[in-house]
Amino acid sequence: MNTLQKYVLAENVHMSFDTKHGKFVALENVNLRISQGEFITLIGHSGCGKSTLLNLFAGLLSPTSGFMFCAGREIAGPGPDRGVVFQNHSLLPWLTCYGNIHLAVERVFGATESPLQLKERTREALTLVHLGHAADKYPHEISGGMKQRVGIARALSMQPKVLLMDEPFGALDALTRAHLQDELMKIVAATHSTVVMVTHDVDEAVLLSDRIVMMTNGPAATIGSILEVDLPKPRDRIALANNTRYHRLRSEVLEFLYQKHAKVAA
């Protein structure tokens, strides 16, 4: 198997946290291989450790045991080769949209490129998410959807090997979410990004993914099943509404979540 097919890799990953009530095992025996250019979604009930797994890929957490690799190198801490889009956008409120992206661009390309090139890159990233007009606005002056787009632009501006997204559209209304999903599909198609995205939205998972990684319930969660989404790309949400294959995939995910691994009422 060549490195393209195991571009991002988790091998026998265990993750436990020390809490006041003793050891809490979040993830157990997680094995996942992600190819370059693949779009993976992690789906599962809340508390299933899907965000933990994403944070492990990001390097914000280190596994208790097991190995994680990205592009052939072991993941040892966070780094700009893995761009993260946070659930709550995490823009710095004292910087403009431009400033927020420029901070990332400067960090990654500052040593090798001229200030003019950095400026150009920042502008490009803003244009990519159709926010060229909002460059000088502060985060509190723009809508939730726009903030999330700046977050995506910031992550993409670093030209990461992998784009990691933690429920990026979870806090948005349905219409804005649909709009951003469409935009994300276009961006990913244009940049050939490798994406790992955490979601709890079944439609979102089927619409965007190449493969859906379905997780069992925690504690000691693991990958229950992986569903191949063989719908042709580019995908169109309206066309898919009448696609039987789409509905079959969708019900497979629902079956997994609500029959095989139904969440006991918490």
Added chain:
Amino acid sequence: MPKKFIATSLLPPVCGIALFIAIWGLIALTSPNLPGPVKTWDAAVELFSDPFYENGPNDQGIGWNILSSLQRVGIGFGLAALVGIPLGFMVGRFDFLDKMTSPIVSMLRPVSPLAWLPIGLLVFKAANPAAIWVIFISCIWPMIINTAMGVRQLPQDYLNVARVLKLSEWKVFTKILFPATLPFVLTGIRLSIGTAWLVIVAAEMLTGGIGIGFWVWDEWNNLNVEHIIIAIFVVGIIGLLLEKILVLLAKRFSY
């Protein structure tokens, strides 16, 4: 001016002030030693017609007295900021340092800054540095405590951004830690200046020289009660102005 603005924003304070002056006038009528509003006003007009005269070291215009008090507060506060803000950042960032300083700060904070005046006189052997020393002490605690609190309350999200970008320590400080902590630092500054202005009057009463506190004491010795009342208003109005300026500044930096 719209009628609503007059009724809701202008009328209540005007009523309050009028009532205050009326009660003051009534008390002054029954107590012959306390000057009433009219007498005080006349004295104030005379006093402020020439605020910057100089007749030797013990008789200078009210303007000079106010300025030298403000200068002492400025120097004492500036030194406290120079020491307290960096110390606050370190205390907030390093748990060990926090635990190390916390018993000392907790013990010394409730002590009236004036209790430090004799120590200042002893060490500096002069009244003016001793007064500045007292201001320094009254400013230092709020500066340390508020700065440290700001650093401790830095949202994990911002630190995650720093970690994902692998920003250098200097960038983390200038782009994340400092701007995130700034509103807390400004609160510390506001509390410091408030206390300092409160304390300077008492400190100057004890140290003498020139300053609004000394001036109050001097006028008491001259039994010039109108001037004492004027001083109370002057101290109050300047304190209010300082507070308003700092609130405006804080608003500019709240995200």
